[in-house]
Amino acid sequence: MRILFLLFTITLSSTQSVADTGSTGPGQILDAARLFLDGFRDEQANQSFRVEYSLGSLDPRLNLAPCPDGMDVAFSGDPWRSTQPSLLVSCGGDxxxxxxxxxxxxxxxxxxVAARPLARGDRVQANMIRRQPVVVNAVRRGAITDQRQLLGMELKRPVNTGTPFTPDLVVVPDAVSRGDHVMIIATNGAFSVTSRGKALANARVGEQVMVENLASSRRIRGRVVGPGQVEIAM
Structure with a gap:
């Protein structure tokens, strides 16, 4: 969802303004909201998403202070996580x-989505997934739309055929497992020495793990830098 989140961030920072020299009524507010949502719709069309929207109603007696510098409109929440987003309409000035x-x-x-039933612990491969049209913002916790964010990830629980992949369904797999033989890389600036060791726990890339040097039987803590690779500072 990284790409989707980036798009959402860009959208929120881009406000639309509609100038008005008199009092502000419901018509002007709705026009400003439509202008903002039309811009969001056009932006997502460039990313192959189709946006359909409708606005709520306003009391026709609404009569707010004039907004000569224009109204600002923004989403008050993440529109990719809800089919009922709210818009924050505001006016500065005196x-x-x-x-x-x-x-x-x-x-x-x-x-x-899952191309077939998958089990907990499966590592996602290309033949396990397929693309399927969905209402993206109706999927709880957000649907994954970029295959690069999914391949190689590990499933946290079983899924059925057609289940949309969401960030909470997958986790980065362990790079080392307890009992694995690993390469210990001792570094000191540009100088490094390698030796063979054994992992004493499971860990992912970036995490700390205890390893045993097979030559000296010494136990040391290092940082996992890749599959089967643990780095320690000399």
Missing amino acids: RPWRMYLSASMEIHGDAL
Whole structure:
């Protein structure tokens, strides 16, 4: 979801403004919201997503202070995680105000789903996944749409055919397991020495793990830098 999150961040930082020299009524507020959502829709169309939305209603008697510098509109939450996002509409100036406007929105696009039943502990390979049209923001915890974020990951629990892959379903697999023979890399600046060892626990890349040097039987703690590779500082 890294790419999706980046798009979401860019969208929130890009506000749309609609200038008005008189008082601000529901028509102007809805126009500003539509302008913002149309921009979001066009932005996602460039990424092959189709956005459909509708806005909630406002009291026709609403009469707010004028907003000569234009209204700012932004999502108040992550639109990729909800089909009912709220919009925060605000106005600065001498008489500032802010209000929330409800909306309904569906983001249609291809997500990655299980091509067949998979078991806990399986490492995801290309033949285990397929693309399928879904309402992306209706998938709890967010659907994974980029295959690069999924391949090689380990399943945390079993899934059925057609289940969308979500970030909470997968985890980075252990790079070393208890009892594995590993390469111990002792470094001191540009100088390094390698020796063979045995992992005394499971660990992922970047984590600390205890290893036993097979030549000296000495136990030391190092950082996992790759599959079967543990680095220690001399």
